[in-house]
Structure formats: structure tokens, C-alpha cells
Amino acid sequence: MENSSHYFYVLTCSDGSLYGGYTNNLERRIKLHNEGKGAKYTRGRGPVELTFFKEFDHKSDALKAEYQFKQLTRKKKLEFLRNNKNNALNFETV
Numbered sequence: 001m002e003n004s005s006h007y008f009y010v011l012t013c014s015d016g017s018l019y020g021g022y023t024n025n026l027e028r029r030i031k032l033h034n035e036g037k038g039a040k041y042t043r044g045r046g047p048v049e050l051t052f053f054k055e056f057d058h059k060s061d062a063l064k065a066e067y068q069f070k071q072l073t074r075k076k077k078l079e080f081l082r083n084n085k086n087n088a089l090n091f092e093t094v
Contacts, residue, residue, distance in 0.1 A: 008065035010052040010081065013045035018077050020069040022062050026053060052081055 007026045011019045011033060019042055023029035032038040033048045042048055056062040072080065 004057070006056045006059045006062035008054050008056065008062045008069070009050060010069065010077075011042065011048040012051045013042060013048050015045050017045065018051070018074070019045075019048065020066050020077075022059075022066045024059070026050075052084065054084075 005024060007023050007029075009021055009023065009026060009029070011021070011030070013019060019033075019039065021029070021039060029038065030048065030050055033042045034046050036043050036046060038048075054062075054065060056065070069077065069080065
């Protein structure tokens with residue numbers, strides 16, 4: 001059975017870069033990123049830190065949010081995080 005929660009999330013990598021992704025198990029996914037078993041982009045850029053997440057009821061909505069985030073420039077990504085502080089974690093360090 002499919003998990004009913006879907007997440008779009010943003011990680012801050014150890015080099016200061018941002019990574020946006022999708023998962024239906026946020027805790028497990030971050031653990032995988034930090035073990036070097038997550039996305040190719042985050043391998044070698046760990047440890048990563050969860051900077052932002054938003055929960056969605058539908059997978060398609062979370063994937064759309066991920067896609068839209070990935071289309072932004074770094075400047076716009078940082079602006080997005082500043083404007084969504086309610087879901088941003090430790091954002092002041094970004």
C-alpha cells in the first residue's frame with residue numbers, strides 16, 4: 001500500500017549547495033542521503049541537513065513542487081526559503 005504522505009524537501013549540502021527532492025518517507029530519505037546512498041548529487045556533498053519540507057496529500061503535487069523548485073536560480077531558491085520560513089528548518093544558516 002502506498003504511503004498517504006508525500007513530501008517535497010530541500011537539503012543544504014556541506015558545500016552550501018541546495019538540493020530539492022521528493023519522498024514518501026522523509027526520515028528514511030535523509031538517512032540515505034547522509035549514508036551516501038541518496039541522490040547522485042548529494043553523494044560526496046554530505047552530510048546534508050534538512051532545510052525545508054512540505055507535505056502533500058498527492059504524489060503529483062509534491063513532484064510538481066520539486067520540479068518548480070529545481071527550475072529556480074539559486075537566488076530565487078534562497079528567496080523561496082526566506083518566504084516560507086514556517087516550514088524552513090535552520091534556514092538562517094543557509
